[in-house]
Amino acid sequence: MAKVLLVLYPDPLTGYPPAYARDSIPVLHGYPDGQTLPTPSSIDFTPGHLIGCVSGELGLRTFLEAAGHQLVVTSDKEGPDSVFDRELPDADVVISQPFWPAYLTADRIAKAPRLKLAITAGIGSDHVDLDAAIQRGITVAEETYSNSISVAEHTVMQILALVRNFVASHRWVEQGGWNIADCAQRAYDLEGMDVGIIAAGRIGLAVLRRLAPFSVNLHYTKTHRLDRAVERELNLTYHPDTASLARNVDVVSIHAPLHPQTYRLFDAAMLASMRRGAYIVNTARAEIVDRDAIVAALTDGHLAGYAGDVWYPQPPPTDHPWRSMPHNAMTPHVSGTTLSAQARYGAGTREILEAWLSGKPIRQEYLIVDGGHLAGVGATSYTVDGTTSPGSGH
Incomplete structure (x- = not known):
C-alpha cells in the first residue's frame, strides 16, 4: 500500500x-x-469541474482507495505543525501544484525516508529541491504542456489590461x-508597440x-x-540577451525559469535602462x-504598469507591497489552473500514478528527475x- 499526500489550495469561500x-x-x-494529451486508463471526475481544490482531490480518491492505497488531502502546508509536515514522514508520494506549492526542501526530504515520487500537478517543479531528490533517488515528474496555453492566454489578457488601463476603468464603474x-x-493602443518575450519556450x-x-x-x-522559419513567419526581432531586449521594447513579458542567472534579473539598473512608460508582465x-525595485519604478513613474500572477512567497502576506503598489494588475497564481487546465493536469497526474504504481515507465515528457x-x-x-537552466520555458 502506498500513502499519497496531496496538497491543494482551499475550497471556494462559497x-x-x-x-x-x-x-x-x-x-x-x-x-x-504534437505531444499527446494525458492518457490515463480512465478518470473519476467531470472535465470542467473544480478538482484543483481540497474537496476536488484531483479526482484521485476513488482510484487510489479502490486499489488499497491511502490518500491524505490538505491545504495546510506551512510550518512544522502543519498537516503536510505531520503526514510527510511516512508518505510514499507527494503531489502539489505550482499555485499552492508544498515546498519539498532538503530538510523536508530528509524527514521523509519513504518518499519515492514527487508530482507537480501542472508545470514547474522548482518548489522541489532537485539536488536532494537526485541524492535520494526520488522520481520527480510534472504534466508538461498541460497548462502552458492557459498561461499564455493569461499573459495576453494582462498585457491588454495594463496598456488599456482596464483595472482602473472597471473600478470607476464599480464605484x-x-x-x-x-x-x-493612461489608456493606449497596443497596436504598433514593441513587445518583447523573455524566453520563447512553449509558453x-x-x-x-x-x-x-x-x-x-x-x-x-x-x-x-x-x-x-518561425522568425520569418512571425516577423520576430531576435536579441542576444535580456538587456538588449529590455531597452528596446514597450512591453516585456517574462517566461524564463528561475535560476542563478535570472534571479532578480530585473533589478533597479535593468528597470532604469527600459523606456519610460514601459510595462512588465x-x-x-x-x-x-x-x-x-518594481514598486519604486511604478511609484516614480518610470514603469507604466506591472502585472503577473507569480509571487514570493506563495501565498504572499497581506502586507506584500505588490498588493497595493500603483498601476498593477496582479492576480493570485491562477493563470495555469483554469477549469480547462485542471482537466488536463488532473488526468496527467493519474497517468503518472498509474504508471508508477504498476511499475511501468513514466512518460519521458513528464520526467524531471529519474x-x-x-x-x-x-x-x-x-x-x-x-x-533551472536558461531558456527552457517549458
Missing part, C-alpha cells in the same frame, strides 16, 4: 461544489507541438462613476503567436534561437524581478545543481 458557469469545456485532441477622462489618461512562443494579429513589433530572446517566477539524475524534460530544463 462552498463546494460550486455552481459552474458553463456545462462543458472544449475537447482538445493534442498539444501544439458608480463615469469618469471617462480619468480612464483615458513564450504561444504568447508570440497570439500577439502577432495585434500588429505589434515582436521581439524575443532565448538561449537557443528559434528556427529562422511576469507569469514565470516572482524572484526574476526585484520586488522593491533514477538519480535529470531525465526527460528535466534534462533540458534544469542544471545539475538543481536550478
Whole structure:
C-alpha cells in the first residue's frame, strides 16, 4: 500500500461544489507541438469541474482507495505543525501544484525516508529541491504542456489590461462613476508597440503567436534561437540577451525559469535602462524581478504598469507591497489552473500514478528527475545543481 499526500489550495469561500458557469469545456485532441494529451486508463471526475481544490482531490480518491492505497488531502502546508509536515514522514508520494506549492526542501526530504515520487500537478517543479531528490533517488515528474496555453492566454489578457488601463476603468464603474477622462489618461493602443518575450519556450512562443494579429513589433530572446522559419513567419526581432531586449521594447513579458542567472534579473539598473512608460508582465517566477525595485519604478513613474500572477512567497502576506503598489494588475497564481487546465493536469497526474504504481515507465515528457539524475524534460530544463537552466520555458 502506498500513502499519497496531496496538497491543494482551499475550497471556494462559497462552498463546494460550486455552481459552474458553463456545462462543458472544449475537447482538445493534442498539444501544439504534437505531444499527446494525458492518457490515463480512465478518470473519476467531470472535465470542467473544480478538482484543483481540497474537496476536488484531483479526482484521485476513488482510484487510489479502490486499489488499497491511502490518500491524505490538505491545504495546510506551512510550518512544522502543519498537516503536510505531520503526514510527510511516512508518505510514499507527494503531489502539489505550482499555485499552492508544498515546498519539498532538503530538510523536508530528509524527514521523509519513504518518499519515492514527487508530482507537480501542472508545470514547474522548482518548489522541489532537485539536488536532494537526485541524492535520494526520488522520481520527480510534472504534466508538461498541460497548462502552458492557459498561461499564455493569461499573459495576453494582462498585457491588454495594463496598456488599456482596464483595472482602473472597471473600478470607476464599480464605484458608480463615469469618469471617462480619468480612464483615458493612461489608456493606449497596443497596436504598433514593441513587445518583447523573455524566453520563447512553449509558453513564450504561444504568447508570440497570439500577439502577432495585434500588429505589434515582436521581439524575443532565448538561449537557443528559434528556427529562422518561425522568425520569418512571425516577423520576430531576435536579441542576444535580456538587456538588449529590455531597452528596446514597450512591453516585456517574462517566461524564463528561475535560476542563478535570472534571479532578480530585473533589478533597479535593468528597470532604469527600459523606456519610460514601459510595462512588465511576469507569469514565470516572482524572484526574476526585484520586488522593491518594481514598486519604486511604478511609484516614480518610470514603469507604466506591472502585472503577473507569480509571487514570493506563495501565498504572499497581506502586507506584500505588490498588493497595493500603483498601476498593477496582479492576480493570485491562477493563470495555469483554469477549469480547462485542471482537466488536463488532473488526468496527467493519474497517468503518472498509474504508471508508477504498476511499475511501468513514466512518460519521458513528464520526467524531471529519474533514477538519480535529470531525465526527460528535466534534462533540458534544469542544471545539475538543481536550478533551472536558461531558456527552457517549458
